[in-house]
Amino acid sequence: MSEAAREKINSEFKANRNETDREKIDELLKTAEDCEMLIRTTVIQSELVDIEKNLYRMHLREDLAYQENESPVEEK
Numbered sequence: 001m002s003e004a005a006r007e008k009i010n011s012e013f014k015a016n017r018n019e020t021d022r023e024k025i026d027e028l029l030k031t032a033e034d035c036e037m038l039i040r041t042t043v044i045q046s047e048l049v050d051i052e053k054n055l056y057r058m059h060l061r062e063d064l065a066y067q068e069n070e071s072p073v074e075e076k
Helices: 003-015 022-042
Strands: 045-050 055-059
Touching (some): 003 022
């Protein structure tokens, strides 16, 4: 998970740490679960392997939501 995502999640939990309304807590937890699913299924992490070749290694997980993308058509 990216540092920005981690910081946003932590700040939201801290902002609502004193919440006592059970319905509001359930709503916040549902939102957190939805965000986790979105990040887990749509974000691909990669690491730089060779800076000179601009080569990256992608870390693919089984739960990624793969999509078929058409190759761009080059104009002649």
